[in-house]
Amino acid sequence: MIRFRNVTYRHGPGQRQPGPRSGREAVPPVLDNIGFSIPQGAFYWLTGPSGAGKSSLLRLAHGEVMPSSGEMEILGVNPARVGRRQRAQLRQRIGFIPQDLRLLAELDVLDNIALPLRLAGEDDTHIRREVQSILEWLGLGPKRHRYPDALSGGERQRVAIARALVGRPALLLADEPTNALAEGQSWQLIEALQALSRSGTTVVVATHNETLLRALPLPSIALSNGKLVHPLLPGTGADTSGNVSASDRTLLTR
Numbered sequence: 001m002i003r004f005r006n007v008t009y010r011h012g013p014g015q016r017q018p019g020p021r022s023g024r025e026a027v028p029p030v031l032d033n034i035g036f037s038i039p040q041g042a043f044y045w046l047t048g049p050s051g052a053g054k055s056s057l058l059r060l061a062h063g064e065v066m067p068s069s070g071e072m073e074i075l076g077v078n079p080a081r082v083g084r085r086q087r088a089q090l091r092q093r094i095g096f097i098p099q100d101l102r103l104l105a106e107l108d109v110l111d112n113i114a115l116p117l118r119l120a121g122e123d124d125t126h127i128r129r130e131v132q133s134i135l136e137w138l139g140l141g142p143k144r145h146r147y148p149d150a151l152s153g154g155e156r157q158r159v160a161i162a163r164a165l166v167g168r169p170a171l172l173l174a175d176e177p178t179n180a181l182a183e184g185q186s187w188q189l190i191e192a193l194q195a196l197s198r199s200g201t202t203v204v205v206a207t208h209n210e211t212l213l214r215a216l217p218l219p220s221i222a223l224s225n226g227k228l229v230h231p232l233l234p235g236t237g238a239d240t241s242g243n244v245s246a247s248d249r250t251l252l253t254r
């Protein structure tokens, strides 16, 4: 479950609202008074035009940055109210596919994907088994010993997806995860994320992909200029079943 209550966020140091005598101009916040709640196991889109604040919202939900004001609850934890160690433990339960992928250049595909399991202290047999199965699923087996520099954009994106999913996270946050993928692969990924949400993982996917949004009218958090466009009422105008009709599938494979 994710809950934001009156969350406002400004980038950079001194994120608090400048006071009247601070001499600093009051720049509008990147996110302004955001409130919503996403139940565990739900699949939500995060939509909005470029610069609306989608990546910033995901970085907050990932516990990387803290609100300037307001409260967050991520998997039962308020990251602003716990120490570094508990925040790190929280982040181990979250799979994150950032827009810039953040692959480690000095690690090959296999080691990039295994990283979250190594950090969680899993044993080698378990790591080998999990990494092997996700490598196969994403068609990355032949590239297992390549370094990120020697991969295509789509392959790099698939490595980032594998690294986010390998630990079977309780929460999956994905920032434009289909950007560099071919149409068929995008569909395969979204189907996998839906299966993940059916198995209890909360999934939030930021996307501009109109085809996906039209084909899968799931509940969404819609942002514009850092503000929530409409109050979040699961079920309003959205099919929360996650079922996709045959005609919707056609849209995706065109």
Ligand SMILES: Nc1ncnc2c1ncn2[C@@H]1O[C@H](COP(=O)(O)OP(=O)(O)OP(=O)(O)O)[C@@H](O)[C@H]1O
Pocket: 011, 012, 030, 048, 049, 050, 051, 052, 053, 054, 055, 056, 057, 099
């Ligand atoms: N490090 C930063 N310092 C200052 N402002 C930033 C920083 N990163 C982003 N911003 C600003 O915050 C606002 C929201 O950016 P954000 O990346 O969250 O939007 P977005 O909806 O994800 O955009 P896109 O779809 O283009 O990725 C933008 O106005 C952006 O210019």
